[in-house]
Amino acid sequence: xxxxxxxxxxxxxxxxxxxxxxxxxxxxxxxxxxxxxxxxxxxxxxxxxxxxxxxxxxxxxxxxxxxxxxxxxxxxxxxxxxxxxxxxxxxxxxxxxxxxxxxxxxxxxxxxxxxxxxxxxxxxxxxxxxxxxxxxxxxxxxxxxxxxxxxxxxxxxxxxxxxxxxxxxxxxxxxxxxxxxxxxxxxxxxxxxxxxxxxxxxxxxxxxxxxxxxxxxxxxxxxxxxxxxxxxxxxxxxxxxxxxxxxxxxxxxxxxxxxxxxxxxxxxxxxxxxxxxxxxxxxxxxxxxxxxxxxxxxxxxxxxxxxxxxxxxxxxxxxxxxxxxxxxxxxxxxxxxxxxxxxxxxxxxxxxxxxxxxxxxxxxxxxxxxxxxxxxxxxxxxxxxxxxxxxxxxxxx
Amino acid sequence: xxxxxxxxxxxxxxxxxxxxxxxxxxxxxxxxxxxxxxxxxxxxxxxxxxxxxxxxxxxxxxxxxxxxxxxxxxxxxxxxxxxxxxxxxxxxxxx
Ligand code: SF4
Ligand code: SF4
Numbered sequence: 001x002x003x004x005x006x007x008x009x010x011x012x013x014x015x016x017x018x019x020x021x022x023x024x025x026x027x028x029x030x031x032x033x034x035x036x037x038x039x040x041x042x043x044x045x046x047x048x049x050x051x052x053x054x055x056x057x058x059x060x061x062x063x064x065x066x067x068x069x070x071x072x073x074x075x076x077x078x079x080x081x082x083x084x085x086x087x088x089x090x091x092x093x094x095x096x097x098x099x100x101x102x103x104x105x106x107x108x109x110x111x112x113x114x115x116x117x118x119x120x121x122x123x124x125x126x127x128x129x130x131x132x133x134x135x136x137x138x139x140x141x142x143x144x145x146x147x148x149x150x151x152x153x154x155x156x157x158x159x160x161x162x163x164x165x166x167x168x169x170x171x172x173x174x175x176x177x178x179x180x181x182x183x184x185x186x187x188x189x190x191x192x193x194x195x196x197x198x199x200x201x202x203x204x205x206x207x208x209x210x211x212x213x214x215x216x217x218x219x220x221x222x223x224x225x226x227x228x229x230x231x232x233x234x235x236x237x238x239x240x241x242x243x244x245x246x247x248x249x250x251x252x253x254x255x256x257x258x259x260x261x262x263x264x265x266x267x268x269x270x271x272x273x274x275x276x277x278x279x280x281x282x283x284x285x286x287x288x289x290x291x292x293x294x295x296x297x298x299x300x301x302x303x304x305x306x307x308x309x310x311x312x313x314x315x316x317x318x319x320x321x322x323x324x325x326x327x328x329x330x331x332x333x334x335x336x337x338x339x340x341x342x343x344x345x346x347x348x349x350x351x352x353x354x355x356x357x358x359x360x361x362x363x364x365x366x367x368x369x370x371x372x373x374x375x376x377x378x379x380x381x382x383x384x385x386x387x388x389x390x391x392x393x394x395x396x397x
Numbered sequence: 398x399x400x401x402x403x404x405x406x407x408x409x410x411x412x413x414x415x416x417x418x419x420x421x422x423x424x425x426x427x428x429x430x431x432x433x434x435x436x437x438x439x440x441x442x443x444x445x446x447x448x449x450x451x452x453x454x455x456x457x458x459x460x461x462x463x464x465x466x467x468x469x470x471x472x473x474x475x476x477x478x479x480x481x482x483x484x485x486x487x488x489x490x491x492x
Contacts, residue, residue, distance in 0.1 A: 100408055158406050198405040199412060208413045211401045212420050218402060222409050229408075 008180040010173030013141045014106045014166070015040035017148035018078050019050045020188040021104075025070035025077040027055035029063045031085040032118050033174040034108040038080055060085040064092035064105070071096075071103045072209070074200040076152060078103075082170065083110035086124045090131070096163045097132030097226060099209050100198050102155035103163040106148065109137075109272065109324075110170040111359045119360020120170035122272060122325035126301070126333045132226040134164035134233060135302040137271045141178040144168045146250055147299075149188055150240050156196045157240075159232040169273035170360070187247050230303040237300060255305035257297040260286065261312055264294025266376050267319040269309070269338060271298035274322070274363055281368035289369075291376055298334060306341040313342050316349045318379040320372055324357045331355075331389050350384045356392040367394055418470060423450060427473030429488045431466060437485035438463050444477035444486060453477060 008016065014037045018026065026045075028038040044050035053070075057063045063079045071077040081089055086107055096103050107128075111121040122137075129135060134155065138144040144166065151164040168174055201207055213219040238254035245251030260282050261267075268278050275297045285293040296312055296319075298305060313319055323332025330336060335353035342351065354371050357363040371392055378385055401419065403412040413419060440463050445453045452467040466477075478486045 098411065100410060161406075161408065198408055198410065199403075206415050208415050208419065210411050211413045213411065214401050214421075218409060219411075222402075222411060225408055 003181050005179040005181055007177040008141055008145070008182070009036065009175050009177050010138070010141045010144045010168045011036040011108065011175065012040050013145035013180050014080065014148055014168070015044065016182050017145045018104075019044050020183065020185060021076060021149050021152045021192060022189075023052055023078045024075035025053050025055065025067060026079065027057055027063045027066035027070070027077070028079050028081070029057055029060045029085060031060070031082045033110060033170045034080045034082040034085070034106070036174070037106055037108070060089040061092055064089045064096065067103055067105075068092060068096045068099070068101060071101045071197070072099065072201045074195065074197065074202075076104075076195050078105065080106040080108070082108040083112055083118075083124045087112065087127065090128065093128055093131040093133055093163075095210070098222065100161045100226075100229075101163065102152075102161060102195075102197055104148065104151045104155060105133075105163070105165050107165050107167045108170050108174045109167050117359055118170060120172055120273070120324070121358045121360060122167070122323075122333070123358075125165065125167045126325040128165065129302055129333070132162060132230075133302065134160070134162055134230070134300065135167065136165065136300050137167040137298065138173065139273060139275045139297065141173055141176075141180050142250070143252060144173060145180055145182065146244060146248070146252070149183075149192070150244055153192055153240050154233065154236050156193075157233075157236045158196060158198075160229050160236050161198050162226065162229050162233070167272065172273040181248070183248055191244065191247055234303050234307075237303075252299060253297075254308075255298070255300040255303065256308040257299060258308075258312060259295040259297065261294035261296070263292050264312075265292045265317040266372065267294050267296055267312060267316050268322065268368065268372060269296045269298065269319060269334060270322040271301065271334065272324065274324070274357060277363065277365040278322070278368055280365035281372065284365065284369050285372060289373060291373075293372060301334070304337055304341070309338055310342055310345040310347060313338075313349050313351070314345070314347050318376060319349060319351045320354050320375050321351060322354050322356055322368070322371075326355050326358070335389070350379055351388075352385045353389040354392050355389065361393075363392075367392065417467075422469055423472045424467075424469045427468075427471060427491055429473045429475060430468070430491050431471065431473065431475065431478050431486050432489050433464055433466065434485050434487070435462055437483045439483055439485070441482060443480045443482065447476050447480045449474065449476060
């Protein structure tokens with residue numbers, strides 16, 4: 001069976017994934033760089049290629065509210081947003097997760113103002129990490145398409161029953177064309193079962209979601225349930241990846257992928273589109289400088305790949321976590337979680353944080369090579385890092 | 398369904414059936430009370446339609462006392478007073 005590749009932007013890859021997943025309601029508000037996702041979907045509906053309702057709303061808050069309503073009523077629903085739009089939507093993310101309603105959203109990751117800036121970083125996405133949504137981040141457009149389809153299956157698994165986000169970097173993926181295999185409808189139909197969800201709102205059978213709690217400990221247990229579902233999701237994500245791999249030949253790994261890790265002593269950790277540059281950096285570091293470097297690609301931020309990171313880092317000599325988002329007054333998001341989980345597991349490996357590419361600053365594989373070479377030589381000289389959090393600017397400060 | 402919550406597939410959900418007083422005695426929140434004057438009422442049902450707490454009942458069989466407000470749950474928001482076209486409803490301070 002020969003593969004027929006089409007060139008697709010990351011945004012169109014999302015649109016086709018949504019169509020193939022037989023989504024019935026799409027509700028969205030335009031925001032750069034997400035807009036072409038829903039534009040394409042609107043066109044597919046208009047051309048009769050996709051059987052769905054498009055709800056045009058007055059804000060992102062309403063966009064998710066409408067998709068949530070549709071999903072509560074029993075159909076597959078989808079929305080997409082970015083940056084300020086996602087922040088405006090933030091309250092509704094808690095409602096969807098707390099209601100345990102499966103729903104899928106694409107987030108074209110974009111920095112947050114001021115100043116107005118449309119380029120990528122992960123601040124908007126990482127701002128959602130406490131909401132109870134599964135959060136995946138794609139490296140390329142094929143993964144964007146595949147992960148969007150898979151996300152429907154993962155979120156609708158009774159062991160999970162939580163909504164999920166698929167993130168793709170602004171412009172680097174959203175507006176860049178790459179060869180993508182669009183699976184046939186038959187393959188996707190075979191893969192995706194009928195929609196499942198814990199309850200359905202029906203006309204004539206009224207229900208209330210979110211009534212005032214009479215028992216706060218039970219309310220607390222609801223939050224704990226979300227945490228347990230996240231833990232169970234780890235296995236589901238693995239299974240779904242395996243199953244999709246059997247059908248399409250594409251396996252990505254579960255929560256992480258480890259590239260050239262077998263004999264690695266030093267690790268690069270990152271997520272999103274620049275993982276592609278990190279692969280090149282690893283190859284270069286090995287071929288030109290002879291250092292045994294491996295790359296841990298974070299595919300899922302939620303649930304967080306605690307076990308994978310501990311496994312790879314426990315015998316490592318050093319690691320650098322590249323973060324495209326951070327918490328002012330603390331540190332990079334991935335770094336903080338990595339060191340917290342590694343440290344409670346007794347991992348003594350020196351781990352450093354490189355804050356780079358924030359506000360859309362371009363980072364190349366050469367930059368990554370430089371940072372890693374410097375950090376390896378520092379660890380080899382002094383056994384640890386003098387500074388654990390570094391703001392990286394090309395050519396220094 | 399157990400009052401204010403439900404357990405589905407071992408998941409505890411904030412899911413319930415709409416019933417009278419499911420959110421507690423919201424009438425205790427009231428600072429102002431809507432008072433009904435039957436003589437001015439033109440039976441338009443706007444108050445019934447707009448009441449956000451669904452505490453206004455329409456008595457089709459009793460035209461001399463067309464609406465009843467359940468003060469156990471009326472929170473005194475005044476929406477009914479606002480929408481009433483004939484001022485058959487007025488808001489007066491409690492006590
Ligand atoms: S005051 Fe508000 S709650 Fe009370 S009856 Fe009027 S609309 Fe309903
Ligand atoms: S809105 Fe006023 S006039 Fe209309 S039914 Fe209610 S009380 Fe009567």
